Amino acid sequence: MTTRIQRTNRKRILDAALEVFSAHGFRGATLDQIAEAAGLSKPNLLYYFDSKDAIHRLLLTRLLDTWLDPLRMIDPMGDPQTEILAYMRRKLQMSQQYPRESRLFANEILQGAPRIEGFISTELRVLVDEKAKVIAGWAQAGRIAPVDPYHLIFSVWALTQHYADFAAQIGMIRGAEHDPFTGADAFLHHVYARMLAP
């Protein structure tokens, strides 16, 4: 049986761990940092979770669960331009709302994706292949410009995740008070509208 205090403590630990892992990577993060951020002692952390690795794995698993939703939602029956623009918007919103999750993922890929290789080579790959086929069909039918569907999908990832993963750099260049996401939405809308016009 799970008490309320157990649930809130687990939540606090996972939130603190997300903060620390996304900022320093798996090896760079320490249990001391996570414990301090969570307001608990280090042994108490390990009362709730078996190990540092278990915390990290749980965070990644949760993330991957929702990571593919924006791509999944592309409707083969919808209007091509509308569908792709909406996909870009959903992805940009994820960068805005969940920048730490994006950086956790980026850290993992940068290091060769050792823990999520299986996920990427199977689930993600199948989904990308499926949606690439849909987009290729749209291009074939002349409903959008003849673009490579894989590079199109990669471009959405690159352009949207950049605002989360490289937020530190963007903040230092534009000034921290400037919110990059408002301008980003308009800019990316311009980019994809132009790119896709038949």
Added chain:
Amino acid sequence: MTTRIQRTNRKRILDAALEVFSAHGFRGATLDQIAEAAGLSKPNLLYYFDSKDAIHRLLLTRLLDTWLDPLRMIDPMGDPQTEILAYMRRKLQMSQQYPRESRLFANEILQGAPRIEGFISTELRVLVDEKAKVIAGWAQAGRIAPVDPYHLIFSVWALTQHYADFAAQIGMIRGAEHDPFTGADAFLHHVYARMLAP
């Protein structure tokens, strides 16, 4: 006086360190890994360099020296579309030729850019402001479409560096035998030609 063996050993160490740091981040990398990759003993490593930190700092400094060159080369007197397309191409070539350097940089930014905050807030920021003004002038004059110059520059960074930083993911999705850079060049040419047309 520096002997030839000293020069080659220093070079081997730096190359090995770039390999390991770019793949695991600063904390994730160990001197043992670097020593093994360089074919030297760990104490011998520290005969050539003062510390782990010194090696890392030297790699970053060298990188930043050339990191801005592609942006610097944008010529205010040139043809706007040609200049921006050539900039994108130079940057894409850097991702292709120096993916490890790109990942070293990405690791640093992901972690909040602690070691290169000064560089970004001063040199890089000044250069970006300067080139943004040039691009804004081109837009003002109607020579390219009216795009936000900062987001335009960020988009070049995002789209080109993605092929280096997320190479592991791209390889798992498209198959390792598929070279993503050939298709990328054509795709990005399409993107920027469309984006910039007045």
Added chain:
DNA sequence: GTCTATACTCTGATAGAC
């Protein structure tokens, strides 16, 4: 210049009192 041996610190994890 290069190695073996080792000092010392940090960190993940456990023991055991309360």
Added chain:
DNA sequence: GTCTATCAGAGTATAGAC
């Protein structure tokens, strides 16, 4: 459930022989 104390291993760096 939570803490103090502590162990065991890893990792950076140094000492000193050759």
